[in-house]
Amino acid sequence: MAQEEADRRTQAEAEKREQELASMRDQYRIAIAQKVERNWIRPPGVTGATCKVRVKQIPGGDVVSVDASACSGDPSYRKSVEAAVFRAAPLPQPPDPAVFDRDIIFYFEPKQ
């Protein structure tokens, strides 16, 4: 009985921790998105272009590499997307080290 109770408690705590992590992960995502959006200067007159950008960061938020090769749109658009990530560095700190990720994929899809 006692063992079952303890197991159930551990299980509940684990679930709670999982939920906390998920919510912190969302917070972290939003913080990064906002910082990159503030730093994104889009070239005038370009609409409808999208980019998938692979980014590597290190703890502390410094950006080590940005790969924007998967990009529709002209070279100036691709450059603006790369620059947005570099300018936003250091990226925001995670609310908990457990939600830190070295690899980030940004999907740049401007909405008017």
Next chain:
Amino acid sequence: MNGLKMSFKKIPLIVCLCLLSHAAQAVLDIEITQGVEGATPIAVVPFGPAGVNLPVDVAEVIATDLRRSGRFAPLKRNDLIARPYEANQVNFKDWRLVKSDNLVIGKVTPFGAGYTVKFYLFDVFRGVQLSAFSLRSDAAHLRRTAHQIADMIYETLTGEPGAFATRIAYITVTDLGAGKRRYSLEVADSDGYGPRPVVQSMQPLLSPSWSPDGTRLAYVSFETKRPRIYVQELHSGKRQLITSFPGINGAPAWSPDGRKMALVLSKDGDPEIYVMDLASKRLRRLTDSLGIDTEPAWSPDGRTIIFTSDRGGTPQIYRMSADGGRAARVTFEGPYNARASFSADGHTIAMVHGENNRYRIAVLDLKTGSLQVLTDGRLDESPSFAPNGRMIIYATEERNRGVLAAVSVDGRVKQRLSAREGDAREPVWAPIRQ
């Protein structure tokens, strides 16, 4: 053999699964949907070494060109935190700190009777050199060299050709007093510097038009007190009379292949559009309406002519086949649209758009039909596209004086061009030099 094949098949599958689970766990996917439309910051450092006395501030010319395009925002001189002029003097950290995406440095070295101008373009965030070139120049051509460098930077960063090392033609009118005026057809650099008169007259000069190869100008001259159309070679100054019919001889416009000229004649009554075959001088009448038809302009493919007509009551833009036929109305917004010209890709026309007694420059997207007013003057006139379609030059008023200005095609950046005395009007942008 068979067994070997089997095991080869299995291995990639296992690898794939590993990668998938890794991706699902350890990649943060983030969607970015908002950004500010704007010009890209760039640092253009004064060309070194300091102390070399140059007739032209090369970096300033480059920065002004880039700013005028509306696509770049050069840093102010005071915000330049270092003054490198050699590649090994560049510390990218400095420039990341001021958030400049790109960096231009350069060096001018005396060479013979002139100079060698070397420049480098860097991607600041990646810390890499994007391009570097050495150009020979001399005091008389240093501005032109600076424009060429601006073109190379523009093309490297945007993927489109620049149009800074091009020329413009326009008319100036100088009041000499006692009721006398001097008219001058001039050619200058695209920023208005270095004006040189092509022809001068005490009677009106009007409507300059470039030959597509940029070697000749057509224009209207009243030097015989009556309008006549001439074509003048820029290099030799040699000129040829094209038309001298009774009545109006006006608004010449060269066809893109250089063989024909659209023009306006009133020899048969009203002002109508004609096309002349320049080799045979044979004329073909294009329009036949009760109103005034004027200001013809060719589409880049040479198939269509747009023009201004008041056949519907007020001046509006119409289009028709360059071989003749029916004309269709193009503009419907506002009581006055005139003096249209095509962008190089043929998708857009620029025009003078008049409403509430204000005349401003507007662009019409021919596909979507949307009209965008770009300028905010009272009497803006004569829009002409840059050969790369990114800027429009026009004439405007400043303290009761006609001056030239350029506006980016999105309307965000306007810049006055340098001008000397007199009224400047009717600017036309030359094609890119062959």
